[in-house]
Amino acid sequence: MNKPIAVMDSGVGGLTVVQELMRQLPREEIIYFGDTARCPYGSRSKEEVKEFSYQIIDFLQKYDPKMIVIACNTATAVILEELNAKSNIPIIGVIHPGVRSVIKATVRGRVGVIGTQNTIQSGLYDYALKQIHPELYVKSLACPTFVPLVEEGTFQEQDVLSIVEEALIPFQEEDIDALILGCTHYPLLAPFIQKVMGNNIQLISSADETAREVSTILFHKNLLSQKFGRPEHHFFTSGKLSVFQHIAESWLAQPINVQYIPTEALENSQWLDTKSTIV
Amino acid sequence: MNKPIAVMDSGVGGLTVVQELMRQLPREEIIYFGDTARCPYGSRSKEEVKEFSYQIIDFLQKYDPKMIVIACNTATAVILEELNAKSNIPIIGVIHPGVRSVIKATVRGRVGVIGTQNTIQSGLYDYALKQIHPELYVKSLACPTFVPLVEEGTFQEQDVLSIVEEALIPFQEEDIDALILGCTHYPLLAPFIQKVMGNNIQLISSADETAREVSTILFHKNLLSQKFGRPEHHFFTSGKLSVFQHIAESWLAQPINVQYIPTEALENSQWLDTKSTIV
Numbered sequence: 022m023n024k025p026i027a028v029m030d031s032g033v034g035g036l037t038v039v040q041e042l043m044r045q046l047p048r049e050e051i052i053y054f055g056d057t058a059r060c061p062y063g064s065r066s067k068e069e070v071k072e073f074s075y076q077i078i079d080f081l082q083k084y085d086p087k088m089i090v091i092a093c094n095t096a097t098a099v100i101l102e103e104l105n106a107k108s109n110i111p112i113i114g115v116i117h118p119g120v121r122s123v124i125k126a127t128v129r130g131r132v133g134v135i136g137t138q139n140t141i142q143s144g145l146y147d148y149a150l151k152q153i154h155p156e157l158y159v160k161s162l163a164c165p166t167f168v169p170l171v172e173e174g175t176f177q178e179q180d181v182l183s184i185v186e187e188a189l190i191p192f193q194e195e196d197i198d199a200l201i202l203g204c205t206h207y208p209l210l211a212p213f214i215q216k217v218m219g220n221n222i223q224l225i226s227s228a229d230e231t232a233r234e235v236s237t238i239l240f241h242k243n244l245l246s247q248k249f250g251r252p253e254h255h256f257f258t259s260g261k262l263s264v265f266q267h268i269a270e271s272w273l274a275q276p277i278n279v280q281y282i283p284t285e286a287l288e289n290s291q292w293l294d295t296k297s298t299i300v
Numbered sequence: 301m302n303k304p305i306a307v308m309d310s311g312v313g314g315l316t317v318v319q320e321l322m323r324q325l326p327r328e329e330i331i332y333f334g335d336t337a338r339c340p341y342g343s344r345s346k347e348e349v350k351e352f353s354y355q356i357i358d359f360l361q362k363y364d365p366k367m368i369v370i371a372c373n374t375a376t377a378v379i380l381e382e383l384n385a386k387s388n389i390p391i392i393g394v395i396h397p398g399v400r401s402v403i404k405a406t407v408r409g410r411v412g413v414i415g416t417q418n419t420i421q422s423g424l425y426d427y428a429l430k431q432i433h434p435e436l437y438v439k440s441l442a443c444p445t446f447v448p449l450v451e452e453g454t455f456q457e458q459d460v461l462s463i464v465e466e467a468l469i470p471f472q473e474e475d476i477d478a479l480i481l482g483c484t485h486y487p488l489l490a491p492f493i494q495k496v497m498g499n500n501i502q503l504i505s506s507a508d509e510t511a512r513e514v515s516t517i518l519f520h521k522n523l524l525s526q527k528f529g530r531p532e533h534h535f536f537t538s539g540k541l542s543v544f545q546h547i548a549e550s551w552l553a554q555p556i557n558v559q560y561i562p563t564e565a566l567e568n569s570q571w572l573d574t575k576s577t578i579v
Contacts, residue, residue, distance in 0.1 A: 048434070121515045153327070
């Protein structure tokens with residue numbers, strides 16, 4: 022139970038989940054891999070997303086984690102079900118926590134989902150929402166312009182607002198009361214999204230809700246850390262170290278230990294060849 | 301997976317959990333037992349709470365539930381751990397969902413808990429909060445006057461406000477930013493509690509959060525209902541049928557099917573004698 026929680030993401034977006042994990046589970050050690058060099062996953066082919074995701078999961082396994090969090094909606098949509106079937110440790114994606122929360126939040130049963138092209142096209146949000154609540158009205162929308170805005174790490178407020186405003190035009194006549202930010206990068210744009218959508222719309226961040234579910238599952242599986250003192254976290258990025266470190270330290274408000282792992286070092290993954298049980 | 305969810309409570313308070321279960325999981329069938337005749341449990345001996353709770357769980361087992369929700373904080377504090385260790389189906393209490401939520405909600409790490417005498421004396425909220433987050437400041441307070449107010453089913457607004465105001469005096473200097481309503485009856489008093497505590501305090505209802513966790517656990521155990529159409533729920537009370545029906549129909553905003561079960565009919569429970577695995 023004193024093993025780390027492994028978190029994978031296509032880049033820095035998953036740090037929103039890490040921030041909430043640190044806040045809600047301060048005794049838990051985190052190992053994070055952000056595949057910044059190959060970000061965004063949202064417009065890549067499913068095969069690529071699958072290959073990259075499994076490479077990272079292979080890498081994270083070396084740290085003997087007690088749980089894996091797929092902190093990327095695109096990767097969740099592509100590999101969650103398959104990985105869950107093969108894994109001996111719990112795998113938590115970011116889609117279903119958001120789904121359960123928006124169902125809790127909506128008053129009139131009319132909800133929106135925004136995400137990357139791949140996430141929205143997968144139809145997994147729609148499916149998961151209707152699976153639990155068949156009578157919900159769901160309007161989904163891909164917002165491919167949002168991730169690049171966040172990964173750049175610098176915002177020009179007025180430009181961001183215009184981009185967000187234009188992307189969200191299709192919601193104008195939809196009369197929804199809750200909106201899932203179906204990409205872990207989007208919470209960073211939340212103030213802009215809220216401004217465009219108005220204050221009567223509840224924004225559901227996958228990040229908060231995923232951390233909450235990690236806490237729930239660790240408890241029910243009797244896996245909560247028993248260690249005292251501040252845990253030591255480890256971060257890895259396939260991209261530029263200084264950019265990752267800058268963004269991570271500013272979001273997490275603490276100095277962090279980051280290591281650069283070139284994507285070439287990942288490419289020996291046996292997972293896609295052997296199809297064996299990997300964790 | 302199309303089996304019902306069983307919910308037990310000392311009276312009508314657990315209907316706040318049922319209301320949220322119906323809203324968040326509209327495909328799930330619910331079997332509810334409210335032990336109104338012996339309510340409140342909050343000031344009874346632990347032995348009595350244990351005996352009564354197991355009698356009800358025995359009764360609910362006849363319906364072959366896929367999960368048992370102990371929708372009563374007092375009963376959760378007394379039997380959750382023991383029952384969990386013996387049960388083959390998931391058991392969800394109302395204490396830990398509230399704990400995880402208040403940790404998510406607090407900004408300054410100063411939280412309050414209110415509950416019955418038994419719940420507060422058990423120290424389980426304090427323990428569970430500190431277990432996850434050792435640095436939290438926690439102020440707990442028993443409010444034995446609240447349950448009778450709710451079970452009566454009729455409120456005189458001014459009287460209720462005075463009772464709530466007096467009970468919450470110990471929080472005046474505590475500077476907390478979130479408060480767990482650590483009894484399933486208390487959400488019915490939420491407007492009064494909010495008025496007394498002020499709008500800057502977030503109230504955490506065990507009911508909402510427990511329903512959310514039921515949803516999470518059913519999903520992760522692959523137990524969500526696959527049925528379509530409105531499920532048929534069943535309610536049982538050991539107390540006065542008309543009072544229970546009146547309160548239940550007004551909270552749940554629908555006609556319900558209630559049956560009277562005298563406590564004598566429950567007393568043949570084998571559980572306390574045999575100590576065998578019961579579910």
